[in-house]
Amino acid sequence: MSFMTMTLRSTPLADGFRMPGEFEPHRGCWMLWPERTDNWRDEARPAQRAFAAVARAIGRFEPVTVGASAAAYAGARAVLDASIRVVELTSDDAWMRDVGPTCVLDRRGEVRGVDWRFNAWGGFNGGLYAPWDRDEQVAGKVLEVERFARYRAPMVCEGGAIHSDGAGTLLVTEQCLLNPNRNPRLGRKRIESLLLAYTGARKIVWLGDGVFGDETDGHVDNLACFAAPGVVLLAGCDDPRDPQYRISADAYARLMDERDARGERFRVHRLPMPGPLRSTAREAAGVRKNVDAKRRRAGERLAASYVNFYIANGGVVMPLLDRKTDAAALAVLRKAFPHRKVVGVAAREILLGGGNIHCITQQIPRGAAA
Numbered sequence: 001m002s003f004m005t006m007t008l009r010s011t012p013l014a015d016g017f018r019m020p021g022e023f024e025p026h027r028g029c030w031m032l033w034p035e036r037t038d039n040w041r042d043e044a045r046p047a048q049r050a051f052a053a054v055a056r057a058i059g060r061f062e063p064v065t066v067g068a069s070a071a072a073y074a075g076a077r078a079v080l081d082a083s084i085r086v087v088e089l090t091s092d093d094a095w096m097r098d099v100g101p102t103c104v105l106d107r108r109g110e111v112r113g114v115d116w117r118f119n120a121w122g123g124f125n126g127g128l129y130a131p132w133d134r135d136e137q138v139a140g141k142v143l144e145v146e147r148f149a150r151y152r153a154p155m156v157c158e159g160g161a162i163h164s165d166g167a168g169t170l171l172v173t174e175q176c177l178l179n180p181n182r183n184p185r186l187g188r189k190r191i192e193s194l195l196l197a198y199t200g201a202r203k204i205v206w207l208g209d210g211v212f213g214d215e216t217d218g219h220v221d222n223l224a225c226f227a228a229p230g231v232v233l234l235a236g237c238d239d240p241r242d243p244q245y246r247i248s249a250d251a252y253a254r255l256m257d258e259r260d261a262r263g264e265r266f267r268v269h270r271l272p273m274p275g276p277l278r279s280t281a282r283e284a285a286g287v288r289k290n291v292d293a294k295r296r297r298a299g300e301r302l303a304a305s306y307v308n309f310y311i312a313n314g315g316v317v318m319p320l321l322d323r324k325t326d327a328a329a330l331a332v333l334r335k336a337f338p339h340r341k342v343v344g345v346a347a348r349e350i351l352l353g354g355g356n357i358h359c360i361t362q363q364i365p366r367g368a369a370a
Contacts, residue, residue, distance in 0.1 A: 005144045008112070008151050011197040017104035017112060018200035021166030021226055022311045023337075025366040026062050027111075029312065030142055031055055032094040032360070033068035033076045033086075038293040039093060039129070039353050041286030050349040051094070052079045054310075054317060054357055057343045059083050061312035065145075067091065067138070087145060092120070092135040095355060097221070098158035100362035101139040103148070104200060109368025112149045114198050115139040116157040121216050122181035128215060128354065129293040146364060153198045155191065156182040160219035160359055162195065167229040168202035168261030170195060175209040175218030182217075203261040207251045211235060212244045214303040215294065221358050222305045224251060227269070227336040230260055235305045236270030244273055271306040271332050274322035278302060283352055296352070308356035309333065311363075316340050319347030319356045 012018070031051065034040045040047040055064045059081060067089030068076040077086050091099060098121075101113030118136050120127035143150045163171040176182070177191055186194070192204055210218020224234045232255055237244040248270075255266045281298040289295060306329040309318040316337050320326050326344065333342045350356050 005140060006149045008149055010151075012104040012112065012114065012151060012200045013197045015106070017106045018166070018168070019102060019162075019164040019170075020105050020365050021164055021229065022363055023226070023228060024166055026313050027364040027366045028063035028065060029058050029310070030096050030100055030362045030364065031064065031066045032089070032091050032096045032099075032138070033066055033072050034094040034353065035069060035072050036093050036129075036293070037288045038290035039287065039296070041283055041296075041352065046349045047353060048076070048079055050345070050347060051360060052081070053345050054347070054350075054360065055084050056081050057317045057345050058310060058312050058315075058361065060343070061315040067096075067142075089138065089141055090134050091138050092129065092132050095359050096138070096362045097160045097359045098216075099135040099138040100159060101143050101148070101150070102159050102162070102199070103363075103365050105365050105367060111146075111365050111367035112151060113139065113143040113146070114151045114153055115143070116153045116159070117155060118158065119156050119182070121158065122179070125181040126217070127181070151198060153194065155186060155194050157195070158216065158219065159362060160216060160221040160355075162199065163220050163225045164199060164201060165226040165229045165260060169229070170199060170201045170204045171207065171220050171224055171226065171232070172204055173207045173210045173218045173220045173223065176216065176220070179217045201261065205255070205258050205260070207254055209247045209250070211303045211305050212242075212247060213301045215354050222303060222308050222356070223247075224255075225307055229262070230264045230266055231336065232266050232268045233307055233332070233336055234268050234270050235273055235307045237273045242276065248273075269332055269336050272325045272328045274304045274306065274325045274329075276301055277304045277322065277351070279352060294354075302351050303354075304351055305356070306333075308358040310357050310361045311337070311340070314340055316342045317357055318342060318344050319350070320344040321347060321351065
């Protein structure tokens with residue numbers, strides 16, 4: 001029997017659904033296969049190997065599905081482990097966190113999905129590539145494969161722009177969600193009301209800017225995230241000369257002044273910042289030029305952050321970015337997740353494309369049916 005995703009006219013909040021924390025049990029993880037030669041160097045082969053390593057690491061803990069275009073399907077199937085499910089799914093690039101569905105859950109364990117509007121992180125006002133119409137279809141396709149009902153949100157938002165504690169609190173940044181290249185006709189109050197309606201949250205905690213140089217206009221998932229309700233991991237910076245220092249200090253101050261939806265204060269654990277890291281001439285030269293995509297230039301600072309990790313069932317998959325700081329970041333994550341195995345994956349090739357492990361993954365909550 002065929003299945004067609006039902007598009008609901010209500011909202012998750014009205015229907016008693018909430019966006020769970022990423023540390024809650026998963027049914028599995030979705031990814032997309034990198035193919036763009038104007039974003040990924042050397043015909044995307046180094047990025048594909050890095051994506052395969054991430055899929056393999058997550059696959060140690062939970063099922064992984066990778067969507068690939070018809071043209072890339074056979075190549076993806078050959079590189080990925082046999083345990084990884086590969087489905088034919090066309091997209092404009094490989095950022096499943098941002099183009100895939102944000103899943104919500106109710107008390108009975110039913111899972112549904114929110115399909116945000118997507119404009120490639122800014123549309124024609126600072127967006128990263130055009131067109132993006134195939135990305136706009138990804139969330140609906142994933143929901144159809146998973147057989148989940150769909151909410152179509154009336155605002156531009158990306159999965160990396162929001163982080164939930166599963167208990168009523170959302171972390172976001174002003175730099176991203178108040179940027180006029182997302183929802184220019186919506187003010188802060190309307191954006192807040194829509195975020196609450198489509199995530200089921202009760203409170204939004206606004207941080208200021210995201211990680212310095214982040215081309216997503218400061219996604220929160222590169223700056224701060226929840227390890228548990230009331231527990232935040234924050235990208236820290238100890239060098240007052242670094243522009244990241246002010247950003248991290250401001251985020252910390254805001255978190256210390258805030259309370260979550262339960263009325264509790266936050267406990268903040270600081271992760272070290274790698275680098276600063278910059279792209280090399282060889283790396284930049286391997287990316288094809290395209291007037292419709294952001295140009296990769298040698299020497300550009302990369303928005304590297306250890307906060308950009310993935311929480312799996314019983315595990316955490318973190319990016320390895322800098323030998324000087326990898327061990328310290330690993331120690332912080334082991335302390336924050338004492339009952340999970342922390343696994344590192346070399347992730348510079350993903351970083352070169354503009355994001356990292358959290359950006360290329362999207363978890364599906366376990367729910368009651370799994």
